[in-house]
Amino acid sequence: MNKTATLLTVLLLTSAQSLFAQTKSKKFTNEGEFTNNCEGPAVDEDGNVYAVNFARDGTIAQISKKGNASFFVTLPKGSTGNGIRFADKSTFFVADYTGHNVLKVNMITKDISVFANEPKMNQPNDLAITSTGHIFCSDPNWKEQTGQIWHVSPEGKTRLVAENMGTTNGIDVSPDEKKLYVNESVQRNVWVFDLAADGTLSNKKLLHHFEDGGMDGMRCDVLGNLYIARHGKGEVAVLSPDGKVIQTIQTIGKKVSNICFGGKNGKTCYITLQDRGCLETFKAKTAGREWAMMKAFSKK
DSSP, rough: OHHHHHHHHHHHHHHHHHSSSSSSSSSSSSSSSSSEEEEEEEEEEEEEEEEEEEESTTTTEEEEEOOOOEEEEEETOOEEEEEEEETTEEEEEEEETTTTTEEEEEEOOOOEEEEEEEETTTTTOOOOOOOOOEEEEEEETTTEEEEEEEOOOOOEEEEEEEESSOOOEEEEEEESSEEEEEETTTEEEEEEEEOOOTTTTTEEEEEEOSSSSSSOEEEBBSSEEEEEETTTTEEEEEOOSSSSSEEEEEEEEEEEEEEEESSSSEEEEEEEEEETTTTEEEEEEOOBOOOOOHHHHHHH
């Protein structure tokens, strides 16, 4: 191979590599600081990360950009957190799967209130939110291997918007807020719905089916790619908007439960590992949708 051809090959390889995220995660917090229900996570405007079940179930930790974790709040008795999503720069919501609630946390006062309670929920698991405050809750029934999706209005009213599904888990809204994505952990399906402005779902379609491994939380980047925590598989899979696997990131732990975007440019991914009881991190090529939402919140 001549020098020109060699140089061209190197340039092509470098260009191809730059299209994707890092291929492996690295350590972020100390192992064993969280319980085996380590979940969440979400990032505030200052770059701090929040994750649930720090040291014991029913707590939420604040983690500095350097990976130092400390207690932020303790949830009310009987409540256990799962997914966290920010509604503005000083408010986040928590899926309380043991209390059948969506909890609202004021970051300034640290007051915790019940934003929505729905006794008919199996267990609100993960949350997705639009820029106008419409919340969607995945709601699996693990024993029966079934699930559904609830809509919570900006006023806190609940409405069942999808039923007769598998074990609904990871959930997120597309960058243009015209699609809602949800996965089924046991069935290994990723579904996409058309999303109306009032939260109504329609036109359910299969986006992707995985042949093995589980699934847990997932998040969109600003281009509409889905980053999916493959619980038990030890990886994060990246799906294009048309459902093709375009990248796989290997994780240190196997039970990766959820993911969020933060960092200076919105391209730092933080993932929770239930078998290691900690968070890991890796760099993505593209910023996350939730990071872009936080930037918009901060300008208000």
